Amino acid sequence: MSNKQQGSSRREFLQTTGRVAAATALAGVVVPRVHAAENNTIQIALIGCGGRGTGAAKNALSVTNAPIKMVAMADVFSHRLEASYNGLKPQFEDKIDVPEDRKFIGMDAYQKAMDCLKPGDIAMFTTPPAFRWVHFGYAIEKGLNVFMEKPTSVDGPSSRKMLKLADESVKRNLKVGVGLMCRHCKARKELFNRIKDNQLGEIMLIRAYRMSGPIVTCFSERKPADKAELPWQIENFHSFLWLSGGIFSDSLVHNVDEACWMKDAWPVKAEAIGGRHYRGNYIDQNFDSYAVEYTFADGTKFYLDGRYEAGCKSDHSTTVQGKKGIAVVSQAGHMPSKARMYRGQLVGDQNDKTTADNANLMWAWGDKEPNPYDLEWEDLVDAIVNDTPYNEVQRGTQASLVTAMGRMAAHTGQEITYDQMLNCEHEFGPDLDKLTLNSPSPLLALADGSYPVPQPGLLTKTEY
16 A cells, blocks of 8 residues: 555544544533644553553554654553653653643543544553453543553453443444454464464364462552552552452463464353462462363363462463374463474473474474564554554453453352353442542452452352
């Protein structure tokens, strides 16, 4: 497509989404938009300025297939916003135009940041996942394209909301990326195509592991007396199921998504175990270890293990076993994948070419793997520039739901089906669109300062 055609396509797209936004926005609202020097510049607003948000902003500002500029930032905490701004500005001096009056703090900051954009620009959602449906609904009203981090939902009610919003965003031709970046990995894409081409034979078993020491804010001690409850929980969101789905949903969703991608299906049920060990003064809602058996409709099993205990063996990998051989989807994290296939069921050491099992190597990605965190942004921007269909919300929400299905199975000690999880009525955080920093938290501390935790076998209908 020529530059002229691309520009025309984008202008037509902006005109269309602008009419949609105008038709659905609240009457009488004055929108303080920022207009770029060139009308083909894509503007972005960063909503959620923590470590992941700052990292995603770096990827966004590094795209090479369109001019892009950050014009607004929003967070609940001023110190996080300033730390993010001070980290990004020296690296992207000419791509960051965020004066003090476009730095927004508070629970309604997301609205103010999106009000600075014009239809067709990009709103970035890297806040705790609980707020995803709230922010996404407002973005759809404004006619904005979106990048959102995973997971997109944390329970049945929020999943249903996201699936409904996904349909609406597709109808409005909005381009939406979800931060399951492994789907954009070129090596994994090639592996998927080979599996679909039957080079591995019928899939018999999938195994995935994410085992490490404690990460991010998965473990928290009692709230300091001088901290307000709701802001403190938001700042330590991995500790609380209502905010993040806990460490299980936040971290294991990647393994779930890439495993189900290779199978090209979603599991129909899950059974699981898990436990809390060496808790000390920690009061979070997480288990330290999880083991899930997912079952697909054809009976194929997918085993998923997660552990967050210091001093134990680390593993971050996904493998697929077929009748003809075994495939490595991930070996030591998200990147590089080191994707490859072997005859038989033994995986060789890719770094040791003398290993006997390497004689059975069927295929390996030969080139240096491009960074999938960059690729997911290149793909999103390309879809915006060329006005091609691009919306990952349904798939991202299905991955989030399947992850929650395994988590609920562990937390309740029951077999949980896909339909049960989707239709579960336990809403961890109701009315989040009405929440202010002065509101009581959806999760209240017990008298001793701890919080309700899962009790498998005792609490079987809800997770806490």
